[in-house]
Each structure stands twice: as C-alpha cells, then as structure tokens.
Amino acid sequence: MSSVPTDRQYLESHEWHKTEGDSVTIGITQIAADELTDITYVDLPKVGKKVSAGQPFGVIESVKATSDLYSGVTGEIVAVNDALKADPGLVNRDPHAAGWMIKVKGTVGDKLLSADDYLKKTGH
Amino acid sequence: MLKRTPFYDFHVSAGGKIVDFAGWEMPLLYRGIVAEHHQTRNSGSIFDVSHMGRLEFKGKDAQVFLERVCTRGLADQKVGQSRYSLVCNEGGGILDDVIVSRDTKHWTMVCNASNREKLNHWFHQVRHDAKLDFDMADQTESTAMVAVQGPKVIERLAEHLPVDVRALKRYHFETGSVMGLIKFTVFRSGYTGEDGVEIVLSAKLAGMAMKMLGSGMDKPNATLKPAGLGARDTLRMEAGMPLYGHELTEQTDPISAGLGWAVDLNKDFIGAAKLREVQSAGPKRKLVGLELEGKRIARQGTPVVKGGRVVGEVTSGTQSPTLDKSIAMAYVDAAESPEGTQLSVDLRGTENPAKVVKLPFYKRTK
Numbered sequence: 001m002s003s004v005p006t007d008r009q010y011l012e013s014h015e016w017h018k019t020e021g022d023s024v025t026i027g028i029t030q031i032a033a034d035e036l037t038d039i040t041y042v043d044l045p046k047v048g049k050k051v052s053a054g055q056p057f058g059v060i061e062s063v064k065a066t067s068d069l070y071s072g073v074t075g076e077i078v079a080v081n082d083a084l085k086a087d088p089g090l091v092n093r094d095p096h097a098a099g100w101m102i103k104v105k106g107t108v109g110d111k112l113l114s115a116d117d118y119l120k121k122t123g124h
Numbered sequence: 125m126l127k128r129t130p131f132y133d134f135h136v137s138a139g140g141k142i143v144d145f146a147g148w149e150m151p152l153l154y155r156g157i158v159a160e161h162h163q164t165r166n167s168g169s170i171f172d173v174s175h176m177g178r179l180e181f182k183g184k185d186a187q188v189f190l191e192r193v194c195t196r197g198l199a200d201q202k203v204g205q206s207r208y209s210l211v212c213n214e215g216g217g218i219l220d221d222v223i224v225s226r227d228t229k230h231w232t233m234v235c236n237a238s239n240r241e242k243l244n245h246w247f248h249q250v251r252h253d254a255k256l257d258f259d260m261a262d263q264t265e266s267t268a269m270v271a272v273q274g275p276k277v278i279e280r281l282a283e284h285l286p287v288d289v290r291a292l293k294r295y296h297f298e299t300g301s302v303m304g305l306i307k308f309t310v311f312r313s314g315y316t317g318e319d320g321v322e323i324v325l326s327a328k329l330a331g332m333a334m335k336m337l338g339s340g341m342d343k344p345n346a347t348l349k350p351a352g353l354g355a356r357d358t359l360r361m362e363a364g365m366p367l368y369g370h371e372l373t374e375q376t377d378p379i380s381a382g383l384g385w386a387v388d389l390n391k392d393f394i395g396a397a398k399l400r401e402v403q404s405a406g407p408k409r410k411l412v413g414l415e416l417e418g419k420r421i422a423r424q425g426t427p428v429v430k431g432g433r434v435v436g437e438v439t440s441g442t443q444s445p446t447l448d449k450s451i452a453m454a455y456v457d458a459a460e461s462p463e464g465t466q467l468s469v470d471l472r473g474t475e476n477p478a479k480v481v482k483l484p485f486y487k488r489t490k
Contacts, residue, residue, distance in 0.1 A: 023187050037354060038158040040443040040450075041419045060470065061421050063358055063442050089420075 002124040003115075004029050009108055010118035011072045016096065017108050023074045024108055027100040028060070031124055036062035036117055041090045043083040044101055049077050053109040057102065058093070075106020092098065129174035130362065131267045132329035133271030138341070138350050144235035148175040150353055152482050156395065157354035161445040164316055169276030169351035170338060175238030178267055178324065179247075180229035183258035190231055193250055194224060195378055201226045205312055208377045208386050209361050211243065214468055216402060217374040219246060219380070221366065223313065225297055236368045240264060250394070261409035268330035270337070270379075272348065273320035275488075280347050281321065284336065289321060306333060315356065317363025317486055360452060362376045362444050364413060364484030368423055371384075371411055371440040371453055380407035380455065382483070387441075409436065412459040414469070416450035417477040418442065422469040427476060429468050435460045438469060444485060452478070462474055 004010070008018040009110065014032030016050040018025045043059040056068035057077075075117045081100050083090055113121060135142060135240070140151030151172065153160060163169050181190060191198050196209035206225040210218050220239040225232045225487075235243050240262070247260060272281060281289050287300040287310055297311040308325040325333055340346050368374050372383055377389050378452045379402045389400050416422060421441050428436035436456030444451045452469070460467060463482050468475040 037154060038443075038445075040421060043420070061419075061443075063421075064152075064354060066421065066423060092467070112342060 001085050002031055002119060004031070004084065004117045009072070009112035009114065010068055011031070011112060012118070012121050013068075013070045015070055015072060017072050017112055019108060020103075023078055023103045023105045024075075026057075026071060026073070027068070027070075028095055029118075030095050031122065033092045033095045033099075036060065036067065037061055037064045037108075038093075039088045040086050042091060042101065044080050044084065045077060047077050047080055049073065050053045050096065051104055053111065057110060071102075071109055072112045073104045073106045075104040077102050078105045079103035093105060127175070127265075127382070129172055130327045131174060131270075132319055132333060134331070134334050134338075135172065135350075140352060141351075142348070145257065145353055146175060148237060150175060153352040153354045154350050157352070158349035158445045160349070160355035162268055164221055164274045164318060164350050164355060165446055166275070168277040168280060168348045168353065169322070170274060170341070170348055171271040171273065171351050171353075171356055172268075173271050173322065174235040174264075174268040174327075174330070175245065175309065176264075176269060177233075177235040178221045178263045178269065179235065179243070180230055180261045181232045181233070185256040186258040186452070188231075189247075189254070189256045189258055190224060190252060191391065192254065192256075192364070192393055193247065194222070195387040195399070197391055198224060198226070203228055204296050204298065206297055206313060208295075210383060210386055210400070211246070211373060212378070212393070213246075214297060214394060214398070216377040216398030217394040218295060218368075218376055218378060219374065220368060220374045221242065221372055223370055223384075224313075225311070227299075228308050234269075239368060240316055261323050265344075266327050267324055268327045269322060269324045269332075270334075271314055271316075271320065271322045271356075272337070273314045273316040273318045274348075274384045275319060276347050277318075277320045279483050292321075293404055302333075302336070305329070308333070315363075315365055316359040317365070317484060318359075331349055352395045357440075358445055359440055361440055361453065362410075362446055362484065362486040364453070364486075366411070366453070367440060376455070377402055378406070379403050380409055381411045406424050406458060408458060411439070411483075412454060412456055412461050413481045413483040414438070414441075414452040414467070414478040415485075416441075416469060419450055419478075420471055420476055421450055422452040422454075422471060422476070425453075426452070427470040428471050428478070430460060430466075435467065446486055449485075453483070
C-alpha cells in the first residue's frame with residue numbers, strides 16, 4: 001500500500017502541489033519517479049515564465065521513458081530547482097522534498113486531488 | 125491472458141517489477157535498471173529469457189529448409205556451433221533475427237518472443253509451398269531459458285556446471301546434465317556485450333535450477349544477481365546490437381542494418397534477389413551510432429536533421445550507464461553515415477547536436 005504526503009494536492013498525472021504562502025511548489029510523486037526509474041534529465045523553464053493549469057511546463061527523461069510535466073496552477077514561475085541540472089537522480093531519491101521542481105506564484109485550481117483520491121485514481 | 129515463464133514466482137519474490145512484454149509477464153527490473161546494468165558489466169547478472177521462441181527442426185529436409193529461410197550460410201556449420209542469422213521475406217524485409225544451432229540429429233532456432241507466432245506461420249507456409257519433408261516443433265512453453273552474463277560468470281559457473289564452460293568457444297554449445305537429472309544445453313553467447321552463457325532446460329526443472337544457480341543472490345556482494353528487461357535493453361544498446369521492432373523491421377533489410385556479414389549472397393534464400401540489388405546499388409540509408417551532446421535522450425521516432433532537412437530517424441536511444449553519454453542508433457541517408465558526421469536530433473522542437481560514431485559504443489576489453 002503506497003502513501004503520499006497529505007499536506008499537498010495532486011494531479012492524476014502525478015505532480016504534487018504544495019501551497020506555501022502565495023506560491024505553490026510543484027514536483028512529482030515517488031510513485032511517478034519509481035515508474036520512470038533512473039531519471040537522467042529534467043527540462044525546466046526559466047524563472048519569470050508563465051504556466052497554465054492543465055498545460056505542460058517541462059519534460060522529464062529517464063533511461064526508460066520521456067514524460068511531460070503538467071502544472072495544476074496558473075501563474076508565474078518564481079523559483080526553479082537548479083540542483084536538478086547536475087543531479088537529476090535527486091528526483092528518484094527525494095521527490096517530495098529536495099527533488100521539488102518549480103515554485104509558481106498563483107493558486108491551485110479546483111481540479112487537484114487529495115492524497116487519497118490521487119492514490120485511488122492512479123490505482124495505488 | 126498474459127503468459128508466465130517458469131520463473132514468474134522467483135521474479136515476484138525477488139522484488140521484480142512485472143510488465144507486459146510481447147504477451148508475457150516479465151520483470152522490467154528488480155533493484156533498478158542502472159544498478160543491474162553496472163552489475164552485469166562489473167560482475168554478473170541472470171536474465172530470464174524464457175519468453176523467447178525456441179523451435180526445433182529435424183528430418184530429411186531440415187537443413188535445406190533452414191538454408192532457404194535464413195540469410196546466413198549454414199552448409200559448413202558444424203555440430204555444436206551456433207550462428208546469428210536473419211529471416212527475410214521475398215522483398216528482403218526482415219521478419220526476425222535468430223540464432224540457429226546445429227546438433228547431431230536436429231537443428232534449433234531461438235527467435236524473438238514477439239515474432240514466434242509470425243515465424244511459425246511463415247515456416248509452415250514455406251514448408252508447404254516448397255513441399256519439404258521435415259518436422260518442426262515449438263518447444264518454447266516446455267522449456268525455460270536464462271542468460272547469465274558478465275565478466276565473472278564463466279568462473280562462477282565453472283564451479284557448478286558439469287560442462288567445461290571455460291573451454292566452450294564463443295557461439296558454440298554443449299549439452300550436459302546435473303546429477304543425471306537436470307538436462308540442459310549451454311550456449312556461449314549473449315546479448316549484452318559481455319562474456320557469458322545462455323542456458324536452455326526443461327520448464328519443469330526451472331525452479332530447481334534457479335535455486336542452485338541463484339543461491340546467495342540476495343547478498344549485497346553476490347557475484348550473480350537477477351537483472352530485468354530494462355537493463356537488457358541498455359546493455360545491448362551500448363553493445364550496438366539491434367532489437368527487432370527498432371533497428372530491424374519488415375521495412376528494413378540486413379544490408380542497410382549493417383548485418384551483411386550475416387547474409388550469404390551466394391546462397392539462394394528467400395529475399396536473396398532483392399538483397400543482391402541493395403548490395404550492388406549500395407543501401408540508400410544506413411544504421412549508425414549517434415552520440416548526443418548533453419544529457420537528453422533521443423528515442424525511437426526522433427527525427428535526425430541536418431541543415432533544416434530530415435536526413436534520418438532514431439530507432440533506439442538511452443543514457444548509457446557505462447559511458448555516461450546519451451547514445452542512439454538511427455537510420456540516416458548514406459551520405460550522412462560516415463563516422464564523425466555532425467548531425468542533430470529534433471527533440472520536441474529543439475535541435476540537439478549529435479555526432480555519428482562507430483558501433484559498438486562499448487566493447488569489452490579483455
């Protein structure tokens with residue numbers, strides 16, 4: 001039985017969204033990282049770029065597959081995790097904390113799922 | 125209904141992540157693709173390859189038949205020897221790549237799991253049309269097969285197998301039995317670019333064999349550990365070995381794929397006429413290795429471009445764990461195929477530089 005942090009919300013496509021003040025931090029779940037297996041590259045946009053809920057904001061690559069990363073938030077990117085450039089494996093090791101990807105100034109839409117619903121919808 | 129090999133229970137208990145591969149429930153990985161890849165290059169891994177087709181041919185016209193459907197010359201193949209070959213259709217398109225082995229009273233063929241049904245149908249048709257007299261049996265489900273690959277494998281198996289694996293030459297095989305009970309055939313061959321063997325045995329005894337072969341595999345410093353299909357793919361890619369459905373398809377021919385060495389154009393086999401044409405005109409496209417700048421991976425279908433023009437297409441790609449480089453195999457226009465040619469791959473709209481390099485990317489030094 002899997003579990004994911006309950007202090008945040010999720011997209012069915014495995015991106016977690018944690019509200020911290022007036023911005024939302026986005027990353028992917030351990031479930032997604034395990035599916036991808038060894039991550040080799042995370043393509044993230046620059047600070048200042050605008051993202052839209054339901055649209056891809058980046059790409060993640062592993063030895064096994066390449067996947068789009070989706071945002072559940074509309075707003076402007078205020079921070080990007082540069083650690084992932086040199087160490088994409090950080091997403092496999094600590095996807096819920098140190099492996100965060102972007103921080104967006106905006107609010108979560110209502111399409112996001114609770115931890116329980118995310119686990120149910122993704123069959124975990 | 126997905127099929128299970130005799131090692132399915134072992135895969136689950138060893139923590140294997142099970143996926144659907146060619147209609148079989150197979151382990152993609154146990155501990156991690158990169159970890160299993162390094163284990164194979166540094167020590168040894170055991171791969172379940174029981175899903176692959178194992179066919180047997182015997183009788184009066186068995187050799188004539190195999191000479192007819194295989195591109196490789198088999199007339200001078202000795203008993204105990206195995207050869208890599210292609211099976212082509214009339215147009216010279218590749219139906220499968222196989223390993224053909226000659227035994228005292230019969231021949232065997234190992235083919236891809238994904239092409240087993242197709243080859244069965246094709247072989248029955250050829251036998252019927254050519255009115256050849258021989259028996260053909262599909263032994264896939266009554267047997268099991270494991271590949272044991274890595275630099276420490278031969279020494280390790282020499283301790284356990286009653287066959288002199290050290291003396292067994294590459295692409296040769298020998299039959300033996302353990303305790304007079306477990307009959308097996310061991311082939312000195314593999315799909316990883318490392319030394320090692322592939323072992324075929326009765327499906328009923330697979331469990332017992334795994335216990336003996338794999339005892340102590342869960343210890344951290346075990347010489348042999350299980351490895352899955354994910355590592356099998358990264359290993360073969362580094363070794364520049366083609367995979368059916370990627371480098372080899374019915375729309376590609378062996379000459380363009382750089383496999384002319386496995387084709388005897390002096391022989392009359394199905395597809396020979398077309399392949400002689402390709403050979404004399406020179407292939408229009410050739411299979412090459414690409415080394416990408418940076419860490420991004422080019423996957424099957426990625427366009428290869430030069431000066432704004434599409435000059436080819438990627439067939440396989442990954443981040444090479446051993447070389448720590450992004451590598452790919454691709455068909456490119458013959459003019460762009462020389463080693464050192466600077467090209468690019470179109471990764472979702474971004475042009476990423478890629479250089480043509482010689483295959484294989486990795487070669488075992490020893």
